[in-house]
Amino acid sequence: MDVGYLVNRVEKHLQTIDPNQLAIKLETEESWTYGELNAWSNKYANSLKRMGVKKGDRVGILLYNNLAYFALYFAIAKLGAIAVRINFRLESEELEYILNDSGCKVLCFDATLSKKMDVIRTSIPVKEYVCLPKNDQPVPDWSKNWEVLRQGDATFAYRSDIDKSDPVMLMYTSGTTGRPKGALWTHENTLWFSSMQALKWGFDSNTVGMTTGPLYHVGALEDIALAALLSGGTVIITKSGNFDIGRVLSVIEHEKVTDCFLFPFMIYEMLNLPEISSFHLDHLQRIYSGGDPITSWAIDQLKELFPHIGLVQVYGLTEGTPIATSLDPEDAESKGYTAGKPMPFTKIKIVDNENKVQGFDTIGEICVKGPAVATEYWQKPEETETTFINGWCHTGDLGYIDQDGYLKISGKKKDMIRSGGENIYPVEVEDVLIRYDGIQDVAVVGIPDPKYIESVCAIIVPKSDIALTEAEILDFIKGKLASYKKPRKIVFMDELPRTASGKVQKFRLRELYR
Numbered sequence: 001m002d003v004g005y006l007v008n009r010v011e012k013h014l015q016t017i018d019p020n021q022l023a024i025k026l027e028t029e030e031s032w033t034y035g036e037l038n039a040w041s042n043k044y045a046n047s048l049k050r051m052g053v054k055k056g057d058r059v060g061i062l063l064y065n066n067l068a069y070f071a072l073y074f075a076i077a078k079l080g081a082i083a084v085r086i087n088f089r090l091e092s093e094e095l096e097y098i099l100n101d102s103g104c105k106v107l108c109f110d111a112t113l114s115k116k117m118d119v120i121r122t123s124i125p126v127k128e129y130v131c132l133p134k135n136d137q138p139v140p141d142w143s144k145n146w147e148v149l150r151q152g153d154a155t156f157a158y159r160s161d162i163d164k165s166d167p168v169m170l171m172y173t174s175g176t177t178g179r180p181k182g183a184l185w186t187h188e189n190t191l192w193f194s195s196m197q198a199l200k201w202g203f204d205s206n207t208v209g210m211t212t213g214p215l216y217h218v219g220a221l222e223d224i225a226l227a228a229l230l231s232g233g234t235v236i237i238t239k240s241g242n243f244d245i246g247r248v249l250s251v252i253e254h255e256k257v258t259d260c261f262l263f264p265f266m267i268y269e270m271l272n273l274p275e276i277s278s279f280h281l282d283h284l285q286r287i288y289s290g291g292d293p294i295t296s297w298a299i300d301q302l303k304e305l306f307p308h309i310g311l312v313q314v315y316g317l318t319e320g321t322p323i324a325t326s327l328d329p330e331d332a333e334s335k336g337y338t339a340g341k342p343m344p345f346t347k348i349k350i351v352d353n354e355n356k357v358q359g360f361d362t363i364g365e366i367c368v369k370g371p372a373v374a375t376e377y378w379q380k381p382e383e384t385e386t387t388f389i390n391g392w393c394h395t396g397d398l399g400y401i402d403q404d405g406y407l408k409i410s411g412k413k414k415d416m417i418r419s420g421g422e423n424i425y426p427v428e429v430e431d432v433l434i435r436y437d438g439i440q441d442v443a444v445v446g447i448p449d450p451k452y453i454e455s456v457c458a459i460i461v462p463k464s465d466i467a468l469t470e471a472e473i474l475d476f477i478k479g480k481l482a483s484y485k486k487p488r489k490i491v492f493m494d495e496l497p498r499t500a501s502g503k504v505q506k507f508r509l510r511e512l513y514r
């Protein structure tokens with residue numbers, strides 16, 4: 001069984017779902033039934049096949065949130081190809097690395113991103129470009145128009161050679177080496193993860209799940225959305241950019257959303273809305289949140305304002321099961337400081353530096369095992385060998401399991417910065433900054449941010465006799481880093497604090513510039 005099963009169940013030889021059931025909708029606007037979603041994915045699959053896409057080929061998706069994103073993802077799955085879902089916020093240099101590393105044969109992109117692609121076309125392996133027109137932005141002459149995908153045959157000849165262990169998706173995560181790593185997901189990973197969620201929360205055809213993040217994230221497609229489709233429910237997609245919690249709540253109210261994923265900063269904005277009590281959220285059963293713990297005041301206020309809504313706090317990572325643990329709503333008051341217990345079919349253990357399992361209340365590295373753990377990092381055998389050991393994913397996060405079996409996150413072993421739902425590794429930013437001629441040394445840390453939980457702080461040591469300014473640093477990194485990775489604070493120092501072995505003491509920097 002492959003991922004295409006989620007939508008081809010509407011066909012007569014398989015029909016276990018009503019083709020007229022609403023499948024996906026873009027906020028309160030355009031929508032597709034399951035029959036339409038399946039037909040569009042068939043059209044796209046046949047068109048990609050005509051372009052030469054074969055089993056195992058990589059197809060890049062560089063799009064904003066829309067219905068076509070789902071059709072394209074399922075089309076790639078039906079061909080036995082691999083969907084490379086790319087962050088549209090990245091700059092050309094970052095996109096160049098991912099497209100080269102993955103070896104994408106075809107790239108499907110939004111017209112507003114044409115300039116980013118045009119400057120790197122001669123240095124990437126992409127053979128065919130397909131552009132989705134947007135507003136007045138023209139389709140470049142070096143790309144096919146999206147219309148070529150729409151013109152495919154709506155009847156698809158399914159492959160019989162797709163195995164559950166075949167890869168279906170390649171998701172790039174920030175790496176400690178300064179370059180992102182591609183976590184490889186199989187059809188089996190995806191179907192298991194969808195099933196785990198549906199089982200845990202009792203999804204069915206009445207489920208209306210809403211995703212508020214960008215679809216290039218597992219937190220927006222694999223979390224909630226695919227589980228809702230597996231259950232015959234409906235997925236509501238939010239538009240990309242200009243996030244507005246008032247608009248999101250209006251959509252939840254209008255579409256009678258039952259399950260919604262909101263990052264912590266979104267929940268805080270929601271609770272701080274002066275008109276929050278005017279929204280009728282009677283159908284909303286659960287709010288899921290992850291990435292950072294929810295503060296106690298927010299838990300209490302949410303319960304006071306909307307006692308019928310259950311808050312589900314989750315922990316996970318792209319390569320090690322996006323939702324590996326979850327905290328049930330009834331435990332939020334007594335165990336709200338934890339990430340809950342393992343999901344169905346998932347195991348958690350804590351190990352020390354020698355990989356010895358630790359007892360209760362002892363901090364160590366969090367390891368995850370289960371059918372939704374990724375198989376490997378794309379073309380990175382050394383990183384694969386150190387992260388995936390005997391079926392366990394070594395997350396790099398620190399934590400402990402308490403006496404009641406609840407996981408408590410203690411820190412970030414890899415110094416990851418979590419800002420507005422995005423993962424940022426300091427070395428990515430440091431590698432760009434150190435290129436500037438006037439910089440002798442640099443360290444990047446995360447500092448508290450009232451809105452985004454954390455933001456990037458760059459501590460810079462200028463070369464002797466050079467007077468650097470914040471403005472020239474920010475001007476230098478334009479076009480080299482996605483906007484969310486750029487420092488919100490820049491500090492100049494004479495030297496960085498280091499250990500006897502020469503390692504930067506980042507904990508001291510975090511204490512200084514909190």
